[in-house]
Structure formats: C-alpha cells, structure tokens
Amino acid sequence: MESKPDGKGEGRILIEHVEKVYDPEGVNVHACRDCNADIQPGEFAMVVGPSGCGKTTLLNAIAGFDNATGGAIYLDGKKIAAPDIIQSPGADRIVVFQGGALFPWKTVMGNIIYGPVMQGKMRVDEAVSEARDLMGRLGLSREIEPLYPGNLSSGMKRQVEIIRALINDPKVLLLDEPFRALDNMSKGLMHEYLLSVFELTRKTIFFITHDLEEAVFLADRIFVMTTRPGTFKAVIDIDIPRPRDFRVLTTERFVEIREHVKAQVEEESMKAFEAGERELA
Amino acid sequence: MSDSKQASEVVFKDVGKMAVFKKTHTVILKNCSFTVESGKLTVLIGPSGCGKTTIINLIAGYERPDIGEVQIDGKRIIGPNWERLVVFQETALFPWLTCYENIMFGPLARQVMSKEEAHQETLNLLVKVGLEDFRDKYPSQLSGGMQRRAELARALINQPKVMLMDEPFRGLDAMTRQLMQEYYLNLFEETNASHVFVTSEVDEAIILADNLLVMTNKPSKIKKIIEIDLPRPRNWNMVTSKRYLEIKAEALELLHEEAIKASTASGKVDVDLSGLLETTRAD
Numbered sequence: 365m366e367s368k369p370d371g372k373g374e375g376r377i378l379i380e381h382v383e384k385v386y387d388p389e390g391v392n393v394h395a396c397r398d399c400n401a402d403i404q405p406g407e408f409a410m411v412v413g414p415s416g417c418g419k420t421t422l423l424n425a426i427a428g429f430d431n432a433t434g435g436a437i438y439l440d441g442k443k444i445a446a447p448d449i450i451q452s453p454g455a456d457r458i459v460v461f462q463g464g465a466l467f468p469w470k471t472v473m474g475n476i477i478y479g480p481v482m483q484g485k486m487r488v489d490e491a492v493s494e495a496r497d498l499m500g501r502l503g504l505s506r507e508i509e510p511l512y513p514g515n516l517s518s519g520m521k522r523q524v525e526i527i528r529a530l531i532n533d534p535k536v537l538l539l540d541e542p543f544r545a546l547d548n549m550s551k552g553l554m555h556e557y558l559l560s561v562f563e564l565t566r567k568t569i570f571f572i573t574h575d576l577e578e579a580v581f582l583a584d585r586i587f588v589m590t591t592r593p594g595t596f597k598a599v600i601d602i603d604i605p606r607p608r609d610f611r612v613l614t615t616e617r618f619v620e621i622r623e624h625v626k627a628q629v630e631e632e633s634m635k636a637f638e639a640g641e642r643e644l645a
Numbered sequence: 646m647s648d649s650k651q652a653s654e655v656v657f658k659d660v661g662k663m664a665v666f667k668k669t670h671t672v673i674l675k676n677c678s679f680t681v682e683s684g685k686l687t688v689l690i691g692p693s694g695c696g697k698t699t700i701i702n703l704i705a706g707y708e709r710p711d712i713g714e715v716q717i718d719g720k721r722i723i724g725p726n727w728e729r730l731v732v733f734q735e736t737a738l739f740p741w742l743t744c745y746e747n748i749m750f751g752p753l754a755r756q757v758m759s760k761e762e763a764h765q766e767t768l769n770l771l772v773k774v775g776l777e778d779f780r781d782k783y784p785s786q787l788s789g790g791m792q793r794r795a796e797l798a799r800a801l802i803n804q805p806k807v808m809l810m811d812e813p814f815r816g817l818d819a820m821t822r823q824l825m826q827e828y829y830l831n832l833f834e835e836t837n838a839s840h841v842f843v844t845s846e847v848d849e850a851i852i853l854a855d856n857l858l859v860m861t862n863k864p865s866k867i868k869k870i871i872e873i874d875l876p877r878p879r880n881w882n883m884v885t886s887k888r889y890l891e892i893k894a895e896a897l898e899l900l901h902e903e904a905i906k907a908s909t910a911s912g913k914v915d916v917d918l919s920g921l922l923e924t925t926r927a928d
Contacts, residue, residue: 549693549904619885619890
C-alpha cells in the first residue's frame, strides 16, 4: 500500500507487540496481547471483532488516553504508547466518539473553532473562515452555525464533530463506532460524508465498528481482532475501487468480501459468546 | 398453539396525522394509505422521523388519526386492546415479575385462561423462545436479546390478531440480532396473526418481509411497496442470492432518494423530533 500521491505522507501508525493488561495486581484483565499492525499514511483502516475484544483499548492507546503495558505504538516514528513513556493525547490524532462529545453550551461554530483558537494556532476570524471553508466543501449549511448541539439530529452532530476534528489538521482520525446509534438511512449518508472527507483530506483513519457492511464499504484494509485477549488474526484487503457509493453494496465482489469477513468475525464472536460476553444493548 | 381464527387485515385510508408541540405543528403523515394483508409480515422502512412509530401507535390505538381512518377488519380502531399488541424497542417487561410471571400475566389478567392453561402455554412459549432455563429470572438478570424474547412470548400468549414490532432489535449486536430474527421468523410462521414490523435496517427488512413498504420523508406516505417473493422458510443463504441483491438494490435506491431529499431541503435544518413525538404520545 503506497501512500496517496496527494496526501502528505503522514500518519503512519506502527503497532508492535502491543499488550494491555488492566489491574495487574488485582483482577488482571488481559485486554490485548501481541497486537501487530502497520497502518500506512492515508490508509482507511477498519478494526472489527467481537464485543469486549480490546478494540477500544487499542484506540485509547493510540489516542493517548491510556497506555500499553507491553510493546509500543509509533506515529510517524514518534513513540506514542509504551510502558517506558507517559502517554498524552495530542492534536495529531483526534477521536470522534460514539456518544458524541460536542460541548452542549457552545454553538456549532463555537465548537468547531474551539481547538485551534484555544491552542493559539488561529485567531477567531481565521478559525471561522477555515470552519466555513470545511463546512462548505463538505456540504454543511451555514444556517447551522448558531445552533446548539441539542437542536441537531444525531447525524448532523456527527458531521459537526468530524469538522471539529479536521480543523485541527490531525494526522490521524480515530473513530470508535461513531455511527452506531444512527438509523440505517442516516448512517448511509454519514458514510458518504466520511468518504468525501477522506477523498478530500486523505487522513489516516482508524475506525472501529461492529457493522461489517460499514467495514467493507469504507475500508482499504480490515483488521480482524480475536476475542479477548485481543490480537489481530487476519488482515483483509478491500480491492473495491474508489470512489464508492451505496450501489457497491449489492455487487458480487462486495458480497463475497463481506461474507469472508463475516466468517472470520463470527468464528471469534462464537468464542466470545460462549465465554459469556454480554451483548451491548 | 392452535388457532382457528382468520388473521386480520388492517387498512389505512388516506390518513393524516399531525404532531403538535407548543406552537409548532408538524405534519407527520399525509394521504397515507396502505393495507396490512391478513396473515402476512408487513415491514415498514423509511427515513428517521418519517412516522413509522406513529403508524404503529395508530394501529395499536394509542393515537387516532386527524384525517382519514385506520380500520381492522372493516371496523375503525378507536383504542388499544389485546387484539393488537406492541413489542417496543425499549423493554416493557414488569421489572418486579420473573420471566415466567411476565408471560403469564396477560391471559390471567384478562381472565381468559385458567392458571393451569396459562402455565402450560407459558412453558410452551418459553421453549419456543429458548428461555426455558431462565423462567425464574427477573428482567434485569436477562441480556437485551433475552428480554426481547420474553416480550415476544408475553405478547404472543394472548394470541393477538395483529403483532406490532417497533424496531424491537435495535441496539443489539449483529449476532444476537440474527438470532432474534430467527426466533421471530419461527414464531411468525407458527402463529396466525398479521405482523407489522418497523425497522431501519434494510437487510433485516428484506429477510423478514412478505411486503416491504418504503416510506417517504415527512409528510409521509408509502413511496413503494416491494413484494418479497423469497420462499419461506427464510434462511441466511438467501442474502447472497441474485434475487435478494436485486431487491436490496431497489430498496437502497428508493431510500437514498428520500435521504438526499431530506438533507438538501432548502432552509430546513434536520431537527431531532423524537422528543417531540414522545410528548404527543403522552397526551
């Protein structure tokens, strides 16, 4: 996988023998073991696996919210997770959360410009202009600028969150089941939106999901995680050309790949099911 | 469960329904007409906020249309009753009763079965939904999927004429969901009720439906009826068949059309109305 010609060649995530054990003195939950992956700059990487297998743990380590207890994670050569460093989040890798994390007391515009302005990277007027540019290119109406998150639909909130992340020009976008709560129709539109974001900016994307159609539809490669303690058991190349639209979903090739991914994941899900993992309600 | 009753037909005749919140009026349904065929599984799919839950509420009798009529077997529906039962998205099991007690509740409360009959029917249903080992558990001790199964049993024991399912499997993970669909399909094929199932998942819609009703955005009506001519009993191998993919492609095209219309509606912002509809239901 070469880095995209129009990308900056940034955003390579190297995951080496990563291990995560929670509470080693006490309950000792072994979340991840010997995780290895080399995610290329500008790659759209999807991570799938049964509930509770350690996907979010890995994302948290990449994001800098938590650390690895073994192995290391590098972002463009810089160590961002390892037992011998103190982890910290950074603007170079930004998370879009499942539950949404817009500040409820700020307007859409207030939320979007917060990052660059707070960090002193842009003045307010510069940030507003940048925000408007991004919103325009991604089809969001200026009418929503003065609205509060409480007035927006879930889908629209996600769109705003993605812009809020992008304006900080991260190397990596980390998404933890961001569209899980959306109904199928809104989800479909969000996929198109995210793909246009991807085509426009070619950021590296690390996306966790349970929705296998979503995984195959969006990904360059899918990383399948085993049940806990999680490790990557398979990496599947998605050789469906871009740009992709919803019509791809009913093509033979898509269905073939999806069934293959499904079989891989189901094998692991059965193990997790039998180990008594509760379904996420 | 033996049943000699003819399954019911529900007809929507040019139905209009508005939601009113403080000073705002929103037209949810307009000129909405369709038939829920007797004994069939009719699935409603459409954009969020398009009135699928409103339709369920109108058939259940929790609400009444502002314009037009909703009829069951030729008679106007004027209120809720045991003949038309709903399985909701959130659990509605009585938290203070066990699984077994929850299921038995209906027929005993209505005094249409003796304790012995109700006990027998409950045991039969518990087996059918795979909960025979969990009969003495309380709802809080059951997983999401198990709760749904208990709710299905609790409704079915009353032998309703119409089963109304309002996105009952939403939020369940893929494996559990598939399991639930299997249980549900088995139960559907055994009972003699007419079913209306609301979902926003296209694959779920196709694998379940006899008739798939695709709805428009608000003000909503039926955009297209797709007859799902896949053989019963349904099985998962069908999802890779040519016919299935043809149906799915058509459904996706229709839904995409509506989704684009909704997102480009000029001057209108996509506002979350789910809270608004909750208020109306309480009125």
